[in-house]
Amino acid sequence: MQQKSTHKNTIETKFTQDSTLDLIHLYTEFVSVVIDCNKAQPVIIYFGDAISPDAALDEMLMLSTRQEAKCSLSEEVPISLTPTRGSGFTGNPGVQLSGAPNAWSVSPTLASVAREGNHAVTFISTDPIRHITLHHSLILCPDTHILAASTALINQSDESVNVLDLSSLTIPLPLGMDTLMSFEGRWSMEFQTRTIDLFLGAFVRENRKGKTSHDNFPGVIVHEKATRENDGECYGFHLGWSGNHRTRVELLPERRTYVQMGELLSQDEMHLAPGDSYTTPTLYVSYSASGFNRMSRQFHNYIRQHILSDRIVSTPRPVHYNTWEGIYFDHDVELLKHFADVMAELGAERFVLDDGWFKGRRHEKAGLGDWQVDSNIYPEGLSPLIQHVINNGMQFGIWFEPEMVNPDSDLYHKHPDWVLHCEGTPQLGFRHQYVLDLSRSEVTENLYSQIATILQEYPDISYIKWDMNRDINHTGSADGQSVIHAQTKAVYALIARLKAAFPGLDIESCSSGGARIDLGILSCTDRFWTSDSNDALDRLWIQRGCSYFFPLLITGTHIGPRDCHITGRKLSMQTRIATSLFGSMGMEMNPTELDDNDKKLLISGLKFYKAHRDLIHNGDYYRYDTDDESIDFAIIDPNKSSALFSHHSIIESRRTMPKVLKFIGLDPKARYTVEKVWPEVLDEYSPSVIQMADGQTFSAELLMKHGMQLPILMPQTSIVFKLTKQG
Ligand code: GLA
Numbered sequence: 001m002q003q004k005s006t007h008k009n010t011i012e013t014k015f016t017q018d019s020t021l022d023l024i025h026l027y028t029e030f031v032s033v034v035i036d037c038n039k040a041q042p043v044i045i046y047f048g049d050a051i052s053p054d055a056a057l058d059e060m061l062m063l064s065t066r067q068e069a070k071c072s073l074s075e076e077v078p079i080s081l082t083p084t085r086g087s088g089f090t091g092n093p094g095v096q097l098s099g100a101p102n103a104w105s106v107s108p109t110l111a112s113v114a115r116e117g118n119h120a121v122t123f124i125s126t127d128p129i130r131h132i133t134l135h136h137s138l139i140l141c142p143d144t145h146i147l148a149a150s151t152a153l154i155n156q157s158d159e160s161v162n163v164l165d166l167s168s169l170t171i172p173l174p175l176g177m178d179t180l181m182s183f184e185g186r187w188s189m190e191f192q193t194r195t196i197d198l199f200l201g202a203f204v205r206e207n208r209k210g211k212t213s214h215d216n217f218p219g220v221i222v223h224e225k226a227t228r229e230n231d232g233e234c235y236g237f238h239l240g241w242s243g244n245h246r247t248r249v250e251l252l253p254e255r256r257t258y259v260q261m262g263e264l265l266s267q268d269e270m271h272l273a274p275g276d277s278y279t280t281p282t283l284y285v286s287y288s289a290s291g292f293n294r295m296s297r298q299f300h301n302y303i304r305q306h307i308l309s310d311r312i313v314s315t316p317r318p319v320h321y322n323t324w325e326g327i328y329f330d331h332d333v334e335l336l337k338h339f340a341d342v343m344a345e346l347g348a349e350r351f352v353l354d355d356g357w358f359k360g361r362r363h364e365k366a367g368l369g370d371w372q373v374d375s376n377i378y379p380e381g382l383s384p385l386i387q388h389v390i391n392n393g394m395q396f397g398i399w400f401e402p403e404m405v406n407p408d409s410d411l412y413h414k415h416p417d418w419v420l421h422c423e424g425t426p427q428l429g430f431r432h433q434y435v436l437d438l439s440r441s442e443v444t445e446n447l448y449s450q451i452a453t454i455l456q457e458y459p460d461i462s463y464i465k466w467d468m469n470r471d472i473n474h475t476g477s478a479d480g481q482s483v484i485h486a487q488t489k490a491v492y493a494l495i496a497r498l499k500a501a502f503p504g505l506d507i508e509s510c511s512s513g514g515a516r517i518d519l520g521i522l523s524c525t526d527r528f529w530t531s532d533s534n535d536a537l538d539r540l541w542i543q544r545g546c547s548y549f550f551p552l553l554i555t556g557t558h559i560g561p562r563d564c565h566i567t568g569r570k571l572s573m574q575t576r577i578a579t580s581l582f583g584s585m586g587m588e589m590n591p592t593e594l595d596d597n598d599k600k601l602l603i604s605g606l607k608f609y610k611a612h613r614d615l616i617h618n619g620d621y622y623r624y625d626t627d628d629e630s631i632d633f634a635i636i637d638p639n640k641s642s643a644l645f646s647h648h649s650i651i652e653s654r655r656t657m658p659k660v661l662k663f664i665g666l667d668p669k670a671r672y673t674v675e676k677v678w679p680e681v682l683d684e685y686s687p688s689v690i691q692m693a694d695g696q697t698f699s700a701e702l703l704m705k706h707g708m709q710l711p712i713l714m715p716q717t718s719i720v721f722k723l724t725k726q727g
Contacts (some may be wrong), residue, residue: 004035004530007022010393013475020035022036022037022038022058023037023045023060023713024037024042024115024121025037025053025059026119026120026121026138026140026147027050027053027118028143028145029050030050030145030287030289031047031049031050031054031147031470032046032047032048032049032050032051033046033138033140033147033651034051035081035121035123035138036059036061036078037123037400038061039078039080039081039110039111039145040080040087040107040109040112040124040582041078041081041082041083041084041107041108041125042080042110042328043078043079043081043093044058044082044114044174045061045064045081046060046083047171047285047287048172048174048233048287048289049233049289051474052602053612054653056150058533062098064682068521068600070197070343072254073088075149076254076256077089077090077418078258078284079091079167079170079172079258080170081094081123081151081169081670082094082108082125082136082151082166082167082169082170083135084105084106085104085105085125086104086105086106086107087107088091089342090252091250091252092202092248092250092260092651093165094151094165094167094170095134095153095163095165095166095199095260096163096164096165096166096302096469097130097162097163097164098157098161098162098164098585099159099162100130100157100161100500102129102130103161105130107127107133108125108126108132108133108134109125109126110123110124110125110218110526111125111126111191112124112550113538115606116389118140118142119140119141120137120138120139120144121137121138122137122138123133123135123136123180123271124413127554128593130157130161131155131157131692132154132155132156132157132161133153133156134151134152135151135152135154135215136150136151136169137151137152138169139148141305141306143301143305144298144301144305144306145285145286146284146285146297146302147284147285147286148284148285149168149169149283149285150169150279150280150281150282150283151167151168151280152168152277152278152279152280153166153276153278153279154276155272155274155276155277155726156274156275157274158274160271160273160274161265161271161291162268162270162271162272163270163271163272164261164265165196165262165263166263166265166278166280166696167260167261167280168249168261168263168281168282169261170259170261171260171285172256172257172258173235173258173259173322175255175257177198177222177223177224177233177235178198178199178224178225178257179222179224179225179227180196180198180220180221180223180225180249181193181194181196181198181220181222182194182196182203182205182214182220183193183219183220184216184217185214185217185514185545186214186215186310186450187512187513187515188513188531188532188533188538188566189533189538190513190531190541190542190545190546191514191541191543191546191548192513192541192544193540193548195223195685198222198251199258199689200251201250201251202249202251203247203268204246204248204576205220205247205248206245206246207244207245207264207473208264209242209244209471209515210243210244210435210466210471211242211276211472211511211515211516212241212242212243212245212515212516212518213471213515213521214512214513214514215245216245216539218238218239218241218243218245218247218260218261219236219237219238219239219247219548219549220236220237220247220249220259221234221235221237222234222237222249222259223235223296227292228292228293228625229291229292229293229379229622229623229625230289230293230622231235231289231290231291232290232291233287233288233289233606234285234287234288234291234292234295235259235287235288235295236285236288236292236295236549236705237261237285237519238283238284238285238299239262239282239283239284239316239551240281240517240518240519240520240523241263241297241518241520241662242421242489242491242518242520242521243263243280243485243488244263244264244290244484245261245263245264245281245446246260246263246264247260248260248261250455254693255269255607259332260609261283262280262281262694263280263281264469265485266482267482268482269475269481269483269484269485269486269691270485282519282520284299284302284519285334285494285495285519286298286299286302292548292623293621293622293623294506295548296547296548296549296623297620297621298547299550299551300550300551302554303519303522303550303551303554304321304618306552307519307522307523308522308554309526309693310554311504312506312526313553313618314381315374316587316610316614317553317584317617318344318350318394318395319347319349319350319395319516319585320348320349320350320351320352320558320584320585320586320587321340321348321350321394321556321586321587321607321608322352322354322465322586322587322588323336323353323354323587323588324354324355324399324513325560325561325565325588325589325590325678326339326561326588326589326591327339329361329362329364329376330356330358331356331357331378332377332489333355333378333384333385335390336353336385337385338395338591339351339410339590340385340389340392341392342591343392343394343587344393344485344632346587346591346599346602347602347603347606347610348586348606349393349395349680350394350395350397350398350463351389351392351394351395351396352383352396352397352399352463352465352633353385353396353397354399354465355384355401355467357373357374357377357378357398357399357543358370358371358372358373358374359372359373359375359409359410360374360408360409360410364406364431364432364433365406365408365676366406366408366409366432367406367717368401368404368406368408368409368433369404369406369409369411369412369436370407370410370411371400371402371450371451371453371454372454373454381396381458381473382458382646385543386460386461387460389650390460395460395462396458396461396462396463396466396651397461397462397463397465397506398454398461398462398463398465399464399465399467400457400464400466400467401433401466401469402447402451402466402494402657403435403436403438403468403487404435404436404469405418405419405434405436406432406433406434406621407432408432408435408649409521411669415443415694417478418436418442418443419435419437419586420435420436420437420474420475420476420477420483420487421434421475421476422476423476423480423522425472425474428473428474430471430473431470431542431592432687433469433470433726435470435472435474435487435501437483437487438486438487438491438494439477439486440523444490444493448494448497448498451498452501455498455501455502455505461505462505462506463505463506463507463508464505464506465508465510466507466509466510467510467511467512467527468494468510468511468512469511472484475487488520488577490522490555492523494523495507495521495524495525496524499524500671501561501611506526507524507526507527508525508526508527508529508556509521509525509527509529510528510529511529512532513529513530513531513598514529514542514546515529517530517546517550521718526554527554527584528550528555528557530542530543530546532566533564533566533567534558534560534561534565534566534576534582534588535560535562535564535566535569535571536560536564536575536578537571537575537579537650537716538566539577539580540631540648541651543555543557543582543583544623544631547633550616551617551621552582552583552584552586552616552635553584553618555584556558556579556583556584556586557579557581557583557584557585557586558580558585558586558588559573559577559585559586559587559589559602559605560576560588560589560662561589561590561593562593562598571716572716573597573602574597574678574679574717574718575648576603576718577602577605577678577679578648578678578679578718578719578720579718580605580621581605581608581616581646581678581720582633582646584617585606598699601679601680605678607675608678612644612722614639615635615644616644618637618638618666619635619636619637619638619644620635620636620637621633621634622634622635622636622665624664625658626686628650629649629650629654629658630644630647630648630650631648632647632648633645633646633663634663635647636664636665636666640670641724641725642722642724642725643665643666643672643708643723644677644720644722644723645661645663645720645723646718646719646720646721647661647710647713647718647720648717648718649713649714649716649722650715651715652715653712657709657712658710658711658712658713660706660708660709660710661707661709662699662703662707663703663704663707663708663723664704664705664727666704667693668700668701668704668723669700669701669726670700670725671698671699671702671726671727672697672698672703672723672724672725673695673696673697673723673724673726674693674694674695674696674698674703674721674722674723675694675695675723675724676690676694676719676720676721676722677720677721677722678719678720682711683714684711684712686712687710688709688711689710690711690719693708699722700725703723
């Protein structure tokens with residue numbers, strides 16, 4: 001499992017050797033995974049709705065008996081956890097090696113099984129000819145129903161082998177899973193969903209950006225065509241990895257479908273000397289028999305319970321003020337102190353000094369790599385500003401982009417050879433910066449020491465926004481080896497080392513917005529900067545897409561400037577606040593643009609957020625199916641005592657009346673008071689149910705089965721209701 005020492009560990013496992021097992025049944029209240037150990041290699045023969053523990057599982061084998069199909073193998077090669085070319089599998093092999101003449105056909109067979117109760121199993125398979133061993137580890141979390149799986153390959157031969165590919169796992173899916181939802185995007189438009197019908201052949205997503213990427217999020221949902229938010233079967237897959245990766249969903253001619261995800265290695269980066277091993281990133285799978293919402297809530301619960309630290313989950317996430325869209329590179333101590341005064345008055349709890357504070361950084365062409373406070377801008381260092389922020393009752397955070405260097409920097413002048421490169425090819429321009437080679441220990445030592453020096457000098461810095469603003473196009477180290485795997489591991493290790501040395505330090509993962517959002521980086525960080533777009537309308541879609549995998553607790557959502565800097569769109573303060581409420585809230589604008597009415601709204605919006613953030617961050621999240629006219633969702637307290645329902649009108653309705661909102665997730669036997677809680681004043685077209693019903697109590701059964709007529713809203717207007725259980 002990719003867990004860092006500063007974070008909670010996954011489920012404790014005490015394995016016992018048991019070689020007599022034929023069928024392994026991992027199960028929870030809602031999910032079963034049955035693995036057949038009768039074959040040469042372990043094979044998932046069932047993954048789906050929970051099967052009773054005492055079911056005669058071997059009947060499944062009988063029920064799978066098939067005829068010999070025309071012009072086919074008499075017996076189909078199973079889709080094992082790691083299907084191999086050596087076994088004759090004609091889909092994509094789960095392992096590919098080179099180095100020895102026989103390496104292509106490596107095909108380890110099952111040697112032993114170690115299981116822990118009904119929730120964890122490890123399979124050890126060996127290839128006595130090629131001397132390669134595979135360890136498959138599968139853990140089905142009993143509380144959250146998430147399957148977490150990884151594979152390790154050990155070279156036990158006397159020769160080096162080259163791992164070209166090793167999937168984290170290959171998972172066959174049952175018939176009927178004929179549709180997939182993929183996640184694509186670009187800078188400032190992350191997590192856009194696209195639904196695709198499966199076709200004969202493979203849907204393949206490959207990411208070679210050297211980071212998780214905006215365009216190819218390592219996640220996919222495979223489902224029945226009819227699956228919706230609250231009904232139907234689906235499987236969500238996410239690879240916890242921040243480097244290159246591949247997703248493959250393939251339909252084979254005989255109707256079998258499988259999903260395969262793993263790190264995308266370059267041809268020469270994973271040489272294993274005798275005795276060496278390679279462990280894949282963890283693949284996380286969430287199965288739901290009742291729609292996408294359950295699938296997402298299982299991911300959310302898993303992340304809160306097994307990835308984030310207790311401290312992050314149990315302490316209220318502070319409201320941020322971030323300086324970036326307020327001043328960009330124009331840092332000025334007195335102005336920033338003034339910003340801190342205004343923001344504290346509005347209710348901010350953490351002040352984050354973004355890009356532009358360090359040596360020579362007056363624009364994006366210089367300074368990266370020189371992590372010393374710029375004495376021209378901060379003649380007395382950062383202390384006067386930090387102290388001012390602290391005196392205002394806020395925490396202080398600061399921006400770093402440690403993996404990068406500008407050619408115009410002291411670091412680059414001293415160590416021009418420290419950058420990743422490609423021999424014989426000039427560096428490619430990308431925000432005037434190159435990528436440092438973190439696979440070299442002298443580079444990570446230098447970065448550790450520069451960052452630690454700042455943190456030691458300013459012990460009040462309790463937060464780092466850790467950015468990464470270019471793709472890694474040239475991936476070569478000094479010895480010519482491609483090193484994206486080592487680079488990714490080194491980033492994790494550097495962050496973990498800083499967190500261990502500075503307990504209580506929170507770190508946000510940012511990469512030009514949301515290009516490094518995944519459970520690999522989250523295992524050592526605490527918050528995501530979801531997107532550089534602070535356009536509240538675009539954000540609704542981005543946040544909706546992100547919510548398929550990640551809980552609102554960790555997704556940064558800021559109220560942006562009046563005129564959005566990215567789209568130029570002007571949205572009301574009420575709407576900007578309504579969008580930012582549903583995440584880890586913050587503000588990011590020049591406060592001098594705020595008029596008295598904006599400030600009044602911000603004060604009450606932040607107050608509302610603080611009163612409800614525990615519910616927003618830890619409640620059960622439900623999306624509504626969308627017709628593109630509105631985006632609607634609910635957050636319900638797990639004990640169903642209170643709930644927020646949020647309706648965001650996006651475009652002018654095609655009908656004369658908006659929809660009737662059927663509430664969901666309530667206790668059907670209870671009565672709930674319905675209150676409109678945001679915005680405080682709603683400009684209504686004519687008196688609606690809101691004025692009639694506000695503060696009234698209704699039966700939950702009727703609220704859910706009959707629903708409530710929504711008012712006619714102007715496009716780009718939001719309305720939030722609070723439901724409180726009575727009695
Ligand atoms: C990236 C981040 C922004 C900001 C800038 C600073 O684009 O996503 O939020 O920090 O870098 O250069």
